[in-house]
Amino acid sequence: MSRFALVDCNNFYVSCERMFNPSLEGRPVVVLSNNDGCAVARSNEAKALGIGMGAPVFTLAETLRRHNVACFSSNYALYGDMSRRVILTLGELVPDLEVYSIDESFLDLSSFREKDVPGLCGTIVTTVKRNTGIPVSVGVGPTKTLSKVAAGMAKKHPCLGGVCDVTDERWRERALAATPVGKVWGVGRRFEKFLKMRGIDTALDLARADRVMVKKRMGINGTRLLDELSGISCYPLETNPPAQKGVGVSRTFAAGIDDRRALCEALSTYAERAAEKLRTEELRAGLMEVSAMSNRFQRDTFYYNTAVVRFPAPTSDASEMIKGALSAFDGIYRENVPFKKLGIHLRELSPESEQQLLLFDAVDRDRSASLMKALDAVNTAMGKRTLGYASSGLSEPKAWRTRFNHKSPSYTTCWDDILRVF
DNA sequence: TCTGGGGTCCTAGGACCC
DNA sequence: TCTGGGGTCCTAGGACCC
Numbered sequence: 001m002s003r004f005a006l007v008d009c010n011n012f013y014v015s016c017e018r019m020f021n022p023s024l025e026g027r028p029v030v031v032l033s034n035n036d037g038c039a040v041a042r043s044n045e046a047k048a049l050g051i052g053m054g055a056p057v058f059t060l061a062e063t064l065r066r067h068n069v070a071c072f073s074s075n076y077a078l079y080g081d082m083s084r085r086v087i088l089t090l091g092e093l094v095p096d097l098e099v100y101s102i103d104e105s106f107l108d109l110s111s112f113r114e115k116d117v118p119g120l121c122g123t124i125v126t127t128v129k130r131n132t133g134i135p136v137s138v139g140v141g142p143t144k145t146l147s148k149v150a151a152g153m154a155k156k157h158p159c160l161g162g163v164c165d166v167t168d169e170r171w172r173e174r175a176l177a178a179t180p181v182g183k184v185w186g187v188g189r190r191f192e193k194f195l196k197m198r199g200i201d202t203a204l205d206l207a208r209a210d211r212v213m214v215k216k217r218m219g220i221n222g223t224r225l226l227d228e229l230s231g232i233s234c235y236p237l238e239t240n241p242p243a244q245k246g247v248g249v250s251r252t253f254a255a256g257i258d259d260r261r262a263l264c265e266a267l268s269t270y271a272e273r274a275a276e277k278l279r280t281e282e283l284r285a286g287l288m289e290v291s292a293m294s295n296r297f298q299r300d301t302f303y304y305n306t307a308v309v310r311f312p313a314p315t316s317d318a319s320e321m322i323k324g325a326l327s328a329f330d331g332i333y334r335e336n337v338p339f340k341k342l343g344i345h346l347r348e349l350s351p352e353s354e355q356q357l358l359l360f361d362a363v364d365r366d367r368s369a370s371l372m373k374a375l376d377a378v379n380t381a382m383g384k385r386t387l388g389y390a391s392s393g394l395s396e397p398k399a400w401r402t403r404f405n406h407k408s409p410s411y412t413t414c415w416d417d418i419l420r421v422f
Numbered sequence: 423t424c425t426g427g428g429g430t431c432c433t434a435g436g437a438c439c440c
Numbered sequence: 441t442c443t444g445g446g447g448t449c450c451t452a453g454g455a456c457c458c
Binding site: 032033034035036037038040054055056057058059061074219220221244245246247248249250251252254255295296297341343345402 | 423424425428429431432433
């Protein structure tokens with residue numbers, strides 16, 4: 001029988017902040033989204049105050065002040081590096097690993113003897129904590145979905161020591177009965193509402209629900225979900241993740257912007273960034289979609305539009321991307337609309353190695369490739385945006401700049417920010 | 423005043439073809 | 441008077457994940 005483990009970092013972003021700032025232990029801590037807009041990670045103390053996932057900061061002002069909650073802007077450099085360290089540690093402990101997200105990895109434990117599993121899981125918890133400072137929960141079960149349920153149990157009940165195994169039928173039933181249906185992997189807000197209306201409140205109810213009804217409303221993933229909850233594995237471990245399908249860069253502005261020049265600067269910056277992402281993945285894009293919207297919370301005046309550009313040949317050249325983005329934006333820009341968010345999405349990605357040559361190409365591909373190589377080399381060696389395009393704006397400060405008013409130092413990725421011990 | 427970003431997959435419906 | 445069926449491809453929208 002298959003056996004999976006899910007290793008889930010506890011309150012990951014908060015744990016990263018605490019690792020370099022131990023005075024945060026025991027204090028309520030939240031980490032905010034871009035623009036310091038929403039709470040996207042909360043310490044247990046913050047959760048206990050009723051601060052919900054994704055809660056807008058302006059609705060929390062009173063709670064944050066009254067309970068002296070520590071707030072941090074997202075520090076992606078720090079979290080990305082800490083995630084890498086956790087994954088490295090896991091890789092030393094188990095052979096088969098699927099990195100599922102920045103703070104979760106699935107492990108295939110099928111090759112381990114049953115009696116060795118508890119010891120291994122305990123070792124994972126202590127080793128990751130010792131090597132990285134990050135506390136993790138480990139859930140074990142015969143399917144990925146059940147290992148997620150188990151990890152939820154491990155997190156909720158500290159008495160379990162961070163590990164919960166639901167391989168055994170009786171434990172599985174208890175865990176499923178204690179898991180609200182909305183917490184099940186694959187059940188989002190809509191499906192939760194639908195299921196609850198039919199009296200399906202827990203994961204156990206769902207496991208026993210009518211298959212036809214679930215198939216009809218939730219599609220093929222619904223029946224897979226029922227199988228997974230019953231111990232029939234539908235999702236194997238993906239050790240070699242499939243190629244990425246798209247690349248996106250989008251940002252919300254702190255306030256609405258109608259100045260065309262500023263908007264073009266922002267869009268140009270996103271195009272540069274998107275092209276850079278492509279190049280690090282050694283990919284090229286055949287198509288770009290530019291999107292622009294006003295404040296989506298003002299429904300009566302809401303404006304949203306997209307425009308698509310097809311490149312003559314797949315490309316990752318920044319200047320081609322910028323030109324494409326700005327010309328597409330021409331078609332969707334509206335005067336006097338306060339734009340709140342612009343974005344660029346690249347699709348139809350293909351590996352650099354599979355490049356098709358055009359018979360009549362307006363772009364000198366060799367020249368472009370060496371220019372991008374030089375650009376990336378400078379920015380890697382000397383810091384992001386040391387070298388960039390004038391169309392992305394030269395003057396500071398920029399009205400469209402994302403707000404990060406509470407950012408901690410990049411302790412592990414920036415020499416100037418390295419922790420000093422006196 | 424203030425409410426993120428980056429992804430994936432599935433499905434239904436229309437266009438088109440034979 | 442009377443007007444099929446099946447397959448493929450594409451896209452938009454909706455659902456989900458962290």
